[in-house]
Amino acid sequence: MSNERTSVQRVKTVVGVSIYILVALAVGSQGALQALSDYHAESAVKSGSVREAQLASFWRPGNPDAYSSRAELAARNEDLKKAESSLLSAISLRENDVALWLELGGVRERAGDTDGAIAAFETARRLAPFHSRPVRRLGLLHLRNSEKQKAFELLNLAANREPVFYPEVLELARTASEGDAGKLDEFIQPESSETRMRAALYLIDNGLMTRSIKAFILSDELATGRKNDLVRILRENRNYELAREVWLSTRDTRTNASEGLVFDGGFEQTSSSDESGFGWRFDLNQSDVTITLDREIVHSGSRSLKMRFSGSPEPGRRLLLQFVNVRGETEYVVSVFVRSPEMISAGPPQMVARDPDSGKVLGMSDPLLATEGNWKEVRFKFKSGSTPIVEISLSRARCPENPCPIFGDLNLDDISVSEIDTASKE
Incomplete structure (x- = not known):
């Protein structure tokens, strides 16, 4: 052979x-x-x-x-x-x-x-x-000789000329910084929006962030569509605080809607469903529930949220939802003003606080029943878990029968979340 x-x-x-x-x-x-x-x-x-x-x-x-x-x-x-x-x-x-x-x-x-x-x-x-490869080889050689400052000057120069090298630079910078965010910020020097975005995605995926990259993703340099993508990615990586910051950077900060833990609890700035969940997300796919903004019946300000029930919407399904950033292992109180001239159902609506990761119910209100056409404050307490975010939502209570019809109008206004200690001093 x-x-x-x-x-x-x-x-x-x-x-x-x-x-x-x-x-x-x-x-x-x-x-x-x-x-x-x-x-x-x-x-x-x-x-x-x-x-x-x-x-x-x-x-x-x-x-x-x-x-x-x-x-x-x-x-x-x-x-x-x-x-x-x-x-x-x-x-x-x-x-x-x-x-x-x-x-x-x-x-x-x-x-x-x-x-x-x-x-x-x-x-x-x-x-x-003008070629990047000789510069890259020089940078790698200086890095092997522990000349980090010189190395990353050259490596960033090569990667900014040819972004295909940037993942390598990011990985090397992460290792060389040894967990020091300041050094990492110094080693990563993207010059274009493309390389800054590459750096942002890499840092998010690895649970890291630097001051300069954070400033970039919060700035007007990044289009709203790209920011919305980052909000989704940050949420998937459980970086809820930064996700909300990025989301807020797409909003009109001249209003007071962002004051407090709940965004726009009075529905003054809400005009449509916010799919990120950091604003109010409405379930508009339930034909038996109509959700509108009411300018005539309000508790304060110029608008409230009106929900009209006229059928058998699915019990337990979130009809209204917002993610609220909180401190872990802390007690809070939720307050909401409700008004309902009539509510007929064995499964009335109620407000619920959940851990969005596990789905565990942390607290819930009493059923939101008829208030004889008057505004009524409903309060309930919950204690946050280790996750620094809670889901505040409205859904129907479970029914003993199926189908379980519900009929009536419900207005909501001035929804807020406060730490128990803060609330007790007021």
Whole structure:
């Protein structure tokens, strides 16, 4: 079997050489020698054959690719001195070849010749001042020598020119910063919106954040659509506090709607359902419930929320919802003003506080029944868990029968959440 493979390989070699010879005859004797040399140089790299590399130099001693192939084979065999010598021979024949200088720098770096490697990479950088690869190689070399400041200046320069390198820079910066957010901020220096966004997504996915990247995602430089994407990603990564900050940066901060833990508890600034959940999210897919903003019946301000029940909407389904940032393991009180001239059902609506991660009910109000057309304050307490956010929602209580119809109007206004200690001092 071994003899058969050898025979097949020889046939392939003969066929390949024959093709090159035919090409060479067409272009003349010098072209013939160059073609044969190129063939053997390429074959040497593919096959790892030293003999092929020697033949490349034999046919054309002045072919830099012949020396380059010999250098690659020597480097594979850890003969770094021979690899360096062959590369220097190749460079003497083609001194402006950036790739050869990069190869030389890599060989010298492997051999422990840091100064020689830097000199080779710097030459490559001088020959190609706008290319990112020589700069990147220099940055990596300085980082291996623990010259972090210089390293990240170069690595950021390379990545800002060619963003495909930025994931590598972020990973290296994370490791080099050793958990120090200040150092991480110093090491990461994105210049464009694209690289800043790459940095933001990386930091969020790894549970990290820096001051400069946070300033970017809160700024007007980032479009609202991209911010909404970040809000979703931050929520998925359970960074609720920053998610709400980013969401608030898309709102009109000139109003007082963001004051307090609940956003727009009086429905003064709400105009539509907010899918992020940091504003009021309405369930508009229930045909048996109509949700509107009421400008005539209000407890305070100019609007309240009106819900008209006229059928059998699903019990337990959140018809109104907002995520509220809280402190962990802390007691709170929820207050809501309700008004209902009539409410007929075995499963009336009620306000509920839940842990959004586990779905655990932390507290709930009494059923919201008819108030004879008067405004009534309803309060209930809950204690937050370890999750720094709670879901405040309105849903129907469970019914003993199914279907379970409900009929009546319910107005809500001035919803608030306060810490128990704060509320007791008022």
